[in-house]
Amino acid sequence: MDIPRSTYYYKPRVDEAKRRQDADIRERLEELALRFPRYGYRRMTAQLKREEFRVNHKRVLRLMREADLLCRTKRRFVRTTDSDHPYRVYPNVYGDTIITGVDQVWVADITYIRLLNGFVYLAVILDAYSRRVIGWALSRHIDATLTCAALRAAIAARNPSAGCIHHSDRGVQYAADDYIEILEDHKFIISMSRKGNPYDNAQAESFMKTLKVEEVYVSEYRTFTEVQERIGEFIELIYNQERLHSALGYVSPVEFEQGIKSAPWYVSISGPTCPA
Secondary structure, X not given: OOOOHHHHHOOOHHHHXXXXXXXXXXXXXXXXXXXXXXXXXXXXXXXXXXXXXOOOHHHHHHHHHHOOOOOOOOOOOOOOOOOOOOOOOOOOOOOOOOOOOOOOEEEEEEEEEEEOOEEEEEEEEEEOOOOOEEEXXXXXXXXXHHHHHHHHHHHHHHOOOOOOEEEEOOOHHHHOHHHHHHHHHOOOXXXXXXXXXXXXXXXXXXXXXXXXXXXXXXXXXXXHHHHHHHHHHHHHHHHHHHOOEHHHOOEOHHHHHOXXXXXXXXXXXXXXXXXX
């Protein structure tokens, strides 16, 4: 036929197969984006590998960009810590602690959630080893009653041994007599962040950022009951059981506690019901 040999290899059938694969991957990415609207390409890549798609992060990034699935995070910050109070402030003993298992260190924090006509406040307690939310509570008031409810829920769920470190900021809600009394009754070691240093409580701060970016900022809550239902679903189902956590090697907190980190796709890298 008097044509170059290379013509035979021009756009071989493997290209069509690749296009079909891209279409399948793009369809799954769109489904995942509905479930996890703030997943970036790294978590998407990890999730697809769990589902046995043959992908790398470059391919996922390209497909997400083509499908306009890349998210842009808005940074917001509102201060919820009032450390100007007469109660005792405890030193930071968590900073030098090496964690080797669950219920060795708990971290606590508070954030606000905007309603159409006001605010709701959320207190959470996480296990620092697995990043799992083990206690949480919602209230229209930001006070020690709120934090005590979250703490009691965590204790009821985990029943930690004496000597577990409880770490928080210096806020009045965590230094109040009622809260400290619960900690002392259950023989916690009390630890607090240094003044004005949010990095001392980075794990709790990281969860709050995830909650805001992946749930709160993409929702519009009208009532307290709606917040309670949506936040409860996000914490108990999505965050604890489904969402892949980069610090855990892209497994969920529940999977990490169950030892799923030994699975072949694990990548090594350096709750209770809400009270009414």
